[in-house]
Amino acid sequence: MKNALMIIFSLFISSQVLSQTYESIFGVESTQWNITMGNLWGMATAEHRVVGDTLINNLLYQIVDGYDNTGEIMGFLREDSTHSRAWYLGRHDNDEYLIMDLNLNVGDSMFIGGNWNAGPQYYYVDSVYFKNGKKHIQFNLEVYFLDNEKFTLIEGVTSNLGFRYQDKEYINAFPTILLCAFKDGQQIFGTGDCIISSVLEESTPMKFEIYPNPFQNVITIDFNGTHEVLFASVYDLNGRRVFIEKINRSVVNTLDLKKLRSGIYFLHFQDEVGNFKHTTRIIKGD
Template identity: 25%
Template sequence: MNKKKLLLLCFLLFLINIVTAQIDFTELSNRWYVARTYPNGNIQNPYFIATTTTLFGINGDTLINSEIWSKIGSTQDSIFPSTSYINLGAVKVDQNFILFIEQDSSSIDTIYNFNLNVGDSVLYYFFPYFNNYLYVDSIDSILINGFYHKRIFFETLDFPLCCRVEEVWIEGIGSLHGPLFSFYPKMLEIESYDEGNDLTCFEQNDSVIWSHPDYSDCYINIVLTINKPTINNDLFYYPNPTKGLITIDVGNTYKKINIKINNAIGDEVLNENIRSTNTILLNIKRLEKGIYFIHILADNENAVLKIVKE
C-alpha cells in the first residue's frame, strides 16, 4: 500500500470515527432529565415553590408510512420506562434535522435544525397567546464524551412584568429546556420567582455524558406532603398577563369552588365562592397592576396560580 492510499485510509477512518461519535437523538438508551420549578403551595404554605423531574426517553421503534421512527415518551418516575410512562409521539433523524410526529397526529414537524447559522430564526408557538421568532445570536462548540458538538444560542425573548425565554440547543441533544421544548415551548416566570424548566442531565448507555452546572443531581423531587390532590394537571387559564378578565378552566365540574387571591406581599384582595361549574370567569379590573396568586379550592382538590395584572 503506497503512502497516498494509507493517508486516504486514515482520513476515512477519522471521518467514520467522527460520525459514530456524534450523539444520535434517537439512540434507544437516550434519557433526558428535565426539572420543573413552579409554585405549588397549599393553604398552610401558599408560596411554596416545588421542583419535580420528568424523565424523557426513547422507547423502541414504530412503523409510520413504511418508515422506521423512534418512539419518545416520558415518566414522572426515576426509572424509564415505568408504570407512569406516557407515549408522546415519534422522532426521526434526517441528516441534521430532528423530525417529530405528535401522538395521535399525522403531521410531521421539524423540532431541530442543527444547520442553523447566526441570524437564522426559528418560529416558536407559545399557544394560546402568540407566536414568536427566536433568532440565533451566537454559535460555539462544547466538548462531550471527547468530541465537540455544536451549541446554538438564541437571542433572549423578554416579556415585561412576566416572563423570559432563554433558548440554547446542543447538537444531538436538543434544547436545554428538554427534548420537546421546541415543540411545546413555554414562557418562564422571572418576576415573582425563578421558574425553571431545565435539562439537568443527558444520559446515554446508563452514563451521564452532559449535566447542568447548576444542579447536583439528575432527578430532583422537592414537594410538599399534602393530603389534598391538586388539579394543576387539568387546569388551563388565560390570558396571562391580563388587563382585568381571566378565564380558568378547571377541567371537571365541581359542586363548590372557593377562590382566594393574594397580592405579592400576601394580602388577601378577593375571596368568593362559586357553585357547580368547570369554567370560572374572574374580573380583577379593580386590582392594581402587579403579580397575584390565585388559590383555588374545588371540592377536595386545590391549585395555586400566578397571574400578572397589566
C-alpha cells in the first residue's frame, strides 16, 4: 500500500511539472518588441507589434507587423497552451522555427540558427534560473555583440535576442538584439534605450527635397543647386540594393522606380569616391 501511494504521488508530481503554466509572451490588449535592425549604414530599431491573429494549417498564430508600424506583415508567432513553447513563422517561410522551450533542463539542447550565427547548431543548456520572477534558460552560446553575454530564453519575453533570432531573412547577418518589450502598455524587459541609431551623420547636413513620399512610380530629388555628382542607391529592408543611378546635385533629378514592389526602402546617396553622404527612408505605395 505504501509503495502504491508513493507511485501515485510521483505520478501526481510529474503531471504537475509537465503541465506547469508559464507567463505568456503576449499581452491581453497589446504586445510590442523593440529589436535592433542592421543595414549597410548602421544600426537602428524595429518596433514589432502584434496586430491580429490568423489560422495557418489549423494553428492559431498572432500576426506581427514589420518595420516602424507600417502595417507590413513580418511574420507569425504562436505558443502552446502552457506558454512553455513558442514558434515563429517568417513571412516567406514554409516551416516554423522553435524559438522558446521553457521545459528544457541543464544538459538539454536546442537548435539555434539565424544569419547572425556563424555556427548554427544544437547548443546545450548550461543553467536554469529565475530572475524577476521569470524563468531563464541559458545556453552555452556566447553572443559576441552582447559583450559575450550568453544566449538566454526568458519566460514571457522570448529571448535576449528577441523572437527573430532564428529568422534567415533578418537583415543579412546583422545582430538582432532585444532592447525592450512591452505588454499592455507596460515595459516588461529592458533598462536602457528602447530606440537606438548608429547611422552616421554628416558634419554639414545635406539640404535637399524628396517628393512625393510615399510615391507611386517616380520620385523627385532636388538638391537646390549644389554641385556634385552622386550615386543614388535604393536598398530594401533586407539590405539588398535594388536600384542605382548616377545623379547630379546641380539639377533636379527624377528616379524611375516603378519596377519596385510596394513597401519601405532606403535611398542612399554617396559621392564618386565612396564617402557616406546621406540615407533617408522612402515608401512606395500600392
